[in-house]
Amino acid sequence: MRRRRLAPAFAxxxxxxxxxxxxxxxxxxxxxxxxxxxxxxxAAFFLAAYFYAQAWLVEKGGPVAGSSPCVFVLSxxxxxxxxRLSAEPIDYFKALPAHDVRGNVYIATEDFxxxxxxxxxxxxxxxxIGTALRTMELASSLHAVFQPDRGELILCRLxxxxxxxxxxxxxxxxxxxxxxxxxxxxxRFHQEFTQTPSGTLMPWLLAGKNVPIQKLExxxxxxxxxxxxxxxxxxxxxxxxxxxxxxxxxKVAANVMVPEVGHCALELKVLRSCLPSGASSTSYxxxxxxxMVDHATxxxxxxxxxxADIGAGMAYLxxxxxxxxxxxxxxxxxxxxxxDVQVRRxxxxxxxxxxxxxxxxxxxxxxxxSGQVD
Amino acid sequence: xxxxxxxxxxxxxxVTPLSVGRLHRLVYLANAMAPVYDILTPDGYILKYKRGxxxxxxxxxxDRLGAQGLARVANLQRAEDELGWWFxxxxxxxxxxxxxxxxxxxxxEIAAKGSFLREVVKAFAAMELPEDERDAALLGDVxxxxxxxxxxxxxxxxxxxxxxxxxxxxxxxxxxxxxxSRRAEVHLYFRYLERLWARQSGARNSA
Numbered sequence: 001m002r003r004r005r006l007a008p009a010f011a012x013x014x015x016x017x018x019x020x021x022x023x024x025x026x027x028x029x030x031x032x033x034x035x036x037x038x039x040x041x042x043a044a045f046f047l048a049a050y051f052y053a054q055a056w057l058v059e060k061g062g063p064v065a066g067s068s069p070c071v072f073v074l075s076x077x078x079x080x081x082x083x084r085l086s087a088e089p090i091d092y093f094k095a096l097p098a099h100d101v102r103g104n105v106y107i108a109t110e111d112f113x114x115x116x117x118x119x120x121x122x123x124x125x126x127x128x129i130g131t132a133l134r135t136m137e138l139a140s141s142l143h144a145v146f147q148p149d150r151g152e153l154i155l156c157r158l159x160x161x162x163x164x165x166x167x168x169x170x171x172x173x174x175x176x177x178x179x180x181x182x183x184x185x186x187x188r189f190h191q192e193f194t195q196t197p198s199g200t201l202m203p204w205l206l207a208g209k210n211v212p213i214q215k216l217e218x219x220x221x222x223x224x225x226x227x228x229x230x231x232x233x234x235x236x237x238x239x240x241x242x243x244x245x246x247x248x249x250x251k252v253a254a255n256v257m258v259p260e261v262g263h264c265a266l267e268l269k270v271l272r273s274c275l276p277s278g279a280s281s282t283s284y285x286x287x288x289x290x291x292m293v294d295h296a297t298x299x300x301x302x303x304x305x306x307x308a309d310i311g312a313g314m315a316y317l318x319x320x321x322x323x324x325x326x327x328x329x330x331x332x333x334x335x336x337x338x339x340d341v342q343v344r345r346x347x348x349x350x351x352x353x354x355x356x357x358x359x360x361x362x363x364x365x366x367x368x369x370s371g372q373v374d
Numbered sequence: 375x376x377x378x379x380x381x382x383x384x385x386x387x388x389v390t391p392l393s394v395g396r397l398h399r400l401v402y403l404a405n406a407m408a409p410v411y412d413i414l415t416p417d418g419y420i421l422k423y424k425r426g427x428x429x430x431x432x433x434x435x436x437d438r439l440g441a442q443g444l445a446r447v448a449n450l451q452r453a454e455d456e457l458g459w460w461f462x463x464x465x466x467x468x469x470x471x472x473x474x475x476x477x478x479x480x481x482x483e484i485a486a487k488g489s490f491l492r493e494v495v496k497a498f499a500a501m502e503l504p505e506d507e508r509d510a511a512l513l514g515d516v517x518x519x520x521x522x523x524x525x526x527x528x529x530x531x532x533x534x535x536x537x538x539x540x541x542x543x544x545x546x547x548x549x550x551x552x553x554x555s556r557r558a559e560v561h562l563y564f565r566y567l568e569r570l571w572a573r574q575s576g577a578r579n580s581a
Contacts, residue, residue, distance in 0.1 A: 011539030014516040019569045020544050023562050031558045036492035037485070041386070077385035080466060113499060114388035240555065 032111070033238040034225055039218045040239070041110040042142055043226035045074045046155050048094075048112040049144035050230045054169050055097035057151055067148035068103035068122060071129045074142040075107040078114050082107070085136055087116035102148060105132050130160050155200065165192060165200035170231065176258045179314055180373065183344065186266075186318060187373045189227045190346040194220065194320055196355050203322070207350040211274040211284045212322040220320055221249045221268050232256050248306040254313075262313035267303040269296055271345075273323040292323065296332040296343075303341045318371075319345040326358065326370060346371040375478055376416050377435050379488045380404060381445060381467040382475045383495035391448065391464035395426055397436065399512045402427035404494045406517065406529050406537035410559050411490040418530035422521040424457050426513055436465055444471035493557055497564035503571060511571035516540040537563075 034040040034047070049072045057063060075081050082089060087107060093099065093115035103122030108115040118136060123129045126145055133139050140159040147154070155165045175181075193200045197207040201219055205211045213219070225239040228250075236256040240247050250266035257264060271292045277283045299317045307315035317336060319329075326347045336343040347370045349355035362369055380400060384390045392400070401417075408415045420427055439445035450463040467475070478484045501508050513519065517536040521527050529535035541563035545554040554562075 011516065011536045012543035014520060014536065015540050015544055015566070016570060016573075019566055019573065020546070022569055023544060023565050024546060031555075031561045032496070035489055035557060036383075036496055037489045038479070040489075041492075075386075075388075076472060077390070077467065078388040079390045080385070109386065109388045109499075111496070111500075238555075240557065 033229065033235045034222055035240045037218065037222070039215065039222040041074070042157060043222035045072075045108070045110045045142065046144060046153075046223075047226045047229055048072075048108070048110065049146065049155075050153060050167065050169065050226075051233075052094065052097065052112060053146045053148075053153055054171065054233065056099075056101065056146075056148065057169055058171065059097040060148070063151035064148050068124050069126055069129060069145050069147045069149075070101040070104045070106065070123070071133065071143050071145045072106045072108050072112075072115075073133070073138050074110060076141075078107055078109055078116065082116045085116075086119040088119070089114065089116040101146065105129065105136065105138075107138075126154065133160060157200065157202075163198060163200055163202050167230070170233070177256055178258055179261060179264070179342075182252060182257070182264060183373045185228055185231055186224070186344070187346070187371065189224050190320070190371065193223055193227070194346065194348050196349050196352050198352070203320075203348055204350065205276050206274075206282060206284065209274060209284065210272075210322060210324050210350055211276055212270060212272060212348070214276050216270045216320070216322070217249070217268055220270070224250060224266075224268070228252065246302060246305070248302075248310065251310060251312075257313070260313065263310050265303060265306040265310060265312040265315045267299050267306060267315070267317050269299040269317065269319050271296065271319050271321045271323050271329075273325075289323075293329050293331055296329055297335060300332060300336045300339055300341050300343070304339050307341075314342065315340075316342045316344060319343065321345050321347045321370070328370070344371045375484060376404075376487065376491070377401070377432065377439060378444060378467070378471055378475055378478075379484070379491045380495065381439075381465065381471065382488070383492040385467050385472075386492060387495045387499040389495060389499050391466045393464060393509075394433075394462050396509050397465055398427045398429055398432060399509055400495065400498060401429060401432050402518070403498075403512060403515060403537070404491055406515065406535060407494060407541060407560060407563065408490070409532040409535055409538040410541055410556050411486070411493075413487060413490055415530060415535070418528065418535070420527050422518065422523055422525050422527055424523060425460065426509075427518065439471065440465075443468060444474055493560050494564075497561045500561070501564055501568040503568055507571060507575070511567050514567045514570040514574070 032044065034044045094112045103124065105118040105120050106115055107118060120132050123132050129145055142159065143156050145154040151169045153167045153169060155167060156162055194203050197204045201223060203212050203216055205213045221239045225237050228237040229235055236253045238251050239249060248265055249268040252264040254262040272287050274284045275287055277285050296319055303315040303317050328345065333343055349358065358369060368374060384392055405415050405417055417429055417431060420429060436445060440447040446466045446468050448464045452459065452461050479488055501511060503511055515537055517527050517529060529537060532538060541559045544566050545559040545562050
């Protein structure tokens with residue numbers, strides 16, 4: 001018997017059009033801006049912590065002197081940890097910025113939809129929080145320490161002993177950005193996260209041999225999404241935006257850009273000289289210069305497609321450059337210029353010393369580092 | 375692995391322990407929505423059952439995971455109600471199970487499936503309904519709701535999969551007039567089920 005083929009129209013006929021209109025009418029509210037990958041979950045958690053801390057400070061009228069810090073820990077299995085830590089689930093936590101968080105240890109899901117306060121004495125300092133996390137066997141968990149007296153967050157991706165990043169919580173309405181404002185933000189992200197081996201992303205597997213970590217592009221896009229949204233105080237930037245031509249890395253919504261720009265499409269590429277081979281933690285293979293030209297060329301063409309797909313006014317190709325030599329790719333720049341794509345190459349130094357040396361050379365020459373915005 | 379990844383997703387989203395009913399309903403919707411993420415549907419044939427979706431093979435697998443120490447089974451009990459004899463249990467992922475998931479995620483294909491399943495469970499966790507109504511709301515799935523009792527629901531191929539087709543239709547051209555992301559398709563479909571349940575509940579209460 002011939003099987004009946006179901007057309008999409010049949011499925012469409014089965015749904016309630018009134019409810020569909022309601023769902024679509026939400027303007028996408030509630031659709032997470034970050035994917036549910038490991039990388040996305042990390043960035044989503046930092047974003048949730050940032051927005052909570054920001055709302056808390058707004059509620060209090062700014063930093064509160066003498067306040068003890070608190071910590072939010074990303075839980076892998078929150079219901080089990082609630083039992084293990086005798087933690088107290090807090091209903092509507094996200095909606096209650098007046099909650100007195102000072103000195104407490106919280107475990108939370110990546111979006112703060114489930115938050116629980118661990119049963120532990122008040123922590124009076126970041127050091128006391130570290131001790132508490134060790135006691136509770138949470139030392140290796142990703143966490144964010146909120147310092148209400150300073151209006152700051154300390155982000156710890158790999159738990160205690162890992163790299164940390166100090167973030168100042170910012171307030172106030174966001175002015176619509178010119179493209180140069182967006183470029184400044186991305187540059188600032190690069191300075192904090194990827195420019196040197198100790199950047200928050202810890203981008204190198206073997207810095208001395210110029211081998212970046214695996215999945216670096218995904219990590220960069222997730223954390224850049226977190227970073228931009230935190231600076232913009234809202235969910236205006238999304239990542240892994242699917243279009244008919246593939247996956248756009250970063251989309252900046254038109255409502256934070258000046259009207260004549262509209263949406264911005266940011267395609268991200270990592271340029272490498274070496275690639276971890278996966279055979280062992282120290283093995284790697286080399287990549288030719290031409291392969292990276294091809295890689296970046298593809299990035300330009302992707303940016304062109306995505307710009308059209310999302311109706312963006314501008315398209316950028318951001319190359320996070322982990323190659324050995326800090327050198328422009330003339331072919332890529334020429335193609336990008338012809339296609340009206342903005343190319344920015346952000347060089348990743350394999351040591352702080354190499355970064356300092358490059359800065360000194362640039363200062364003497366009266367120039368800027370690659371991709372730097374003054 | 376599908377089941378372990380789903381349990382992991384449920385742990386992360388804070389919707390554990392999974393009852394038998396919730397487990398099978400989440401498996402059903404995850405299987406049905408897999409084409410949205412270009413993932414092959416692992417088990418795409420089911421008979422509409424009076425208690426909601428139930429996959430005998432999945433039940434076998436979850437019990438086996440329990441025996442292997444990868445999942446924890448608690449509160450196993452038998453009960454009889456107006457529909458006859460039945461059983462229930464609560465499932466969580468053990469530390470060993472989490473370790474197995476972490477080890478497997480090194481494989482690109484597994485990581486992709488894991489991300490998809492986390493998205494499905496996250497969308498479920500985000501439904502703004504009382505805890506006991508969320509599971510019931512899942513039965514509003516277009517394919518399940520339209521099928522007759524005991525009738526087969528076949529979604530082995532994407533072209534016959536009403537759920538994924540409906541998810542695409544609901545997302546439409548998108549809230550911004552452009553192509554919507556597959557992440558949005560998943561979340562908007564669950565939002566649709568949430569609103570559908572709320573409307574039907576309102577109708578039931580006013581009747």
